[in-house]
Amino acid sequence: MTTHQPATSAANETKAILEVADVTKTYGEGHTQVTAIANASLQVQQGQFVSLLGPSGSGKTTLISMIGGLLTPTSGTIRLGNEVISSMSKKELTRLRAERVGFVFQSSNLVPFLTARENLLYVASLPKNHDRKAAAKRADNLLAELGLSERANNVPEKLSGGERQRVAIGRALMNDPDLVLVDEPTAALDTALGRQVVELLAREVKQRGKTGIMVTHDLRMVEYTDEVFEILDGKLTKSTGNAALAVH
Ligand SMILES: Nc1ncnc2c1ncn2[C@@H]1O[C@H](COP(=O)(O)OP(=O)(O)OP(=O)(O)O)[C@@H](O)[C@H]1O
Ligand SMILES: [Mg+2]
Numbered sequence: 001m002t003t004h005q006p007a008t009s010a011a012n013e014t015k016a017i018l019e020v021a022d023v024t025k026t027y028g029e030g031h032t033q034v035t036a037i038a039n040a041s042l043q044v045q046q047g048q049f050v051s052l053l054g055p056s057g058s059g060k061t062t063l064i065s066m067i068g069g070l071l072t073p074t075s076g077t078i079r080l081g082n083e084v085i086s087s088m089s090k091k092e093l094t095r096l097r098a099e100r101v102g103f104v105f106q107s108s109n110l111v112p113f114l115t116a117r118e119n120l121l122y123v124a125s126l127p128k129n130h131d132r133k134a135a136a137k138r139a140d141n142l143l144a145e146l147g148l149s150e151r152a153n154n155v156p157e158k159l160s161g162g163e164r165q166r167v168a169i170g171r172a173l174m175n176d177p178d179l180v181l182v183d184e185p186t187a188a189l190d191t192a193l194g195r196q197v198v199e200l201l202a203r204e205v206k207q208r209g210k211t212g213i214m215v216t217h218d219l220r221m222v223e224y225t226d227e228v229f230e231i232l233d234g235k236l237t238k239s240t241g242n243a244a245l246a247v248h
Helices: 060-067 090-100 116-124 132-145 161-174 191-207 219-224 241-246
Strands: 018-027 034-044 049-053 075-080 101-104 179-183 211-215 227-232 235-238
Touching (some): 018 060, 034 060, 034 227, 049 060, 049 191, 060 075, 060 179, 060 211, 090 101, 101 161, 116 161, 161 191, 179 191, 191 211
Parallel strands (some): 034 235, 049 211, 101 179, 179 211
Antiparallel strands (some): 018 075, 227 235
16 A cells, blocks of 8 residues: 555544455365455545446455455455454454445345335344434435335335335445445446436435445446546456546
């Protein structure tokens, strides 16, 4: 890393909230072994929304799964604030995910027998969100912002692919996470709606001082993010604007 670290007490204010240092992830063993991520390092500041670009199979989901505490790195360290995610036990990771991470998966992973609104409120049944009235208000506000008020009482089967993804985004924001990780949010959205949803994500990150990472194939979405990281065959690099625009 070439980031300058000031040696004064002001360093605490500029210290990255999220730091991935020399992280490698290998799946399998022997001749079937795959190195999905090789020596990746990145830093993201609080309030920053960054994008992660790369072709299919390059390691994007693997990387954000480790950052979100769903997968443990084979080597290297991942730190969120004062917590070292990469050395946590399963129990600690479960707590971390419930309290600090909002994850929007590639497939929306909604609970099929709950309505859109209930899918959001389900998160609110976690201990941190015991105030039911406030949770209901937050769910309704999020559903409205995501253009889903009219769909709030539909189960996922009765929603379009894009609507399901928007419900998943609402659900990821319900627990007011420090870290928002989004895997391909625009895949099932048309352009106008895709922009709206990514704008909403960018706004949440900025206004609430969160940290966001968005995996995307869609270069048009990159303009909503502060920085672009590119990943190719498990190798992560920070992109200059030009390099990102060169990807088609
Ligand atoms: N559980 C697993 N076991 C073995 N190999 C895996 C596993 N998960 C992913 N891989 C491999 O690791 C590499 C990176 O996969 P990953 O899912 O992170 O890619 P990706 O960039 O998210 O791709 P896509 O854009 O298609 O979602 C691929 O070669 C993939 O086949
Ligand atoms: Mg993926």
